[in-house]
Amino acid sequence: MLERRELFPHVIEMNYQVKRRLGCCVYLIHNRDEWMLIDIGYDDTVDGIIDTVRQLDFPLAKCKYLVVTHADVDHIQGLKRAKELLPGAITVGHPQAAEALEAGDRILTYAEIPAQGISIELPKIKLEQTITEGSKLTLGDLEISVWHTPGHTEGQLAFRMGKLLFSGDNIFRDGCVGNIDAHHGSDISEFIKSLERIRDSDVEWLLPSHGPPFRNNRALLQSTIDRLDKYQHMADFGTCAVDWPLLDEWEAELSQPFHAGKA
Numbered sequence: 670m671l672e673r674r675e676l677f678p679h680v681i682e683m684n685y686q687v688k689r690r691l692g693c694c695v696y697l698i699h700n701r702d703e704w705m706l707i708d709i710g711y712d713d714t715v716d717g718i719i720d721t722v723r724q725l726d727f728p729l730a731k732c733k734y735l736v737v738t739h740a741d742v743d744h745i746q747g748l749k750r751a752k753e754l755l756p757g758a759i760t761v762g763h764p765q766a767a768e769a770l771e772a773g774d775r776i777l778t779y780a781e782i783p784a785q786g787i788s789i790e791l792p793k794i795k796l797e798q799t800i801t802e803g804s805k806l807t808l809g810d811l812e813i814s815v816w817h818t819p820g821h822t823e824g825q826l827a828f829r830m831g832k833l834l835f836s837g838d839n840i841f842r843d844g845c846v847g848n849i850d851a852h853h854g855s856d857i858s859e860f861i862k863s864l865e866r867i868r869d870s871d872v873e874w875l876l877p878s879h880g881p882p883f884r885n886n887r888a889l890l891q892s893t894i895d896r897l898d899k900y901q902h903m904a905d906f907g908t909c910a911v912d913w914p915l916l917d918e919w920e921a922e923l924s925q926p927f928h929a930g931k932a
């Protein structure tokens with residue numbers, strides 16, 4: 670049996686458990702004899718992760734949920750394999766993630782980025798239960814509340830357990846956020862609302878889907894919100910912007926002749 674390396678009571682993260690980078694964060698939450706996983710990562714790490722879980726002395730038959738934070742391929746490619754190894758677990762995620770996974774939507778999940786030559790396998794899977802804002806997941810008397818936090822993608826979820834928030838791709842320790850991309854259903858104003866909600870909550874720790882856990886820090890959240898607010902009025906993220914003031918300035922200037930020397 671392996672020694673359990675808990676980050677917080679009831680919480681193990683598999684990259685920390687094996688002391689090397691496997692991919693996205695894979696959180697194991699346990700209470701009494703039940704446990705669940707938040708995200709599973711790429712297909713090629715699933716068997717190793719489940720083997721580690723077995724060596725940590727968690728009975729495979731007692732896995733209650735396989736949770737999807739959102740449908741990006743780096744978070745869910747291994748879900749089908751995980752369900753084969755853990756047939757008693759219920760696969761759960763937001764309805765938009767469920768739709769993308771059932772349809773095998775290769776664009777929305779980033780399985781296919783033709784302009785960059787990225788094309789990877791995306792096993793289709795039908796989620797057994799959908800969850801959204803206000804849903805609860807329970808492990809014995811431990812309750813995990815579901816937050817719907819759209820922005821990175823419409824189906825992004827976060828999960829609150831006491832003072833912890835499993836925060837998905839909302840924000841990382843360096844203030845970066847999950848990719849903003851029109852083809853991915855990103856919405857900057859929704860993103861800002863999700864970040865404001867995290868900022869204003871009494872959650873103490875954020876456990877993101879990439880990188881280390883960090884304290885819920887008002888200054889960090891605010892500087893990220895301010896950056897995203899600027900993006901709403903810049904060309905950097907194309908159709909994700911709400912406006913681009915330069916075009917209005919230009920329109921006003923067009924009535925005047927352009928003088929190279931005056932600029």
Ligand SMILES: [Zn+2]
Nearest residue numbers: 741838847878
């Ligand atoms: Zn991600």
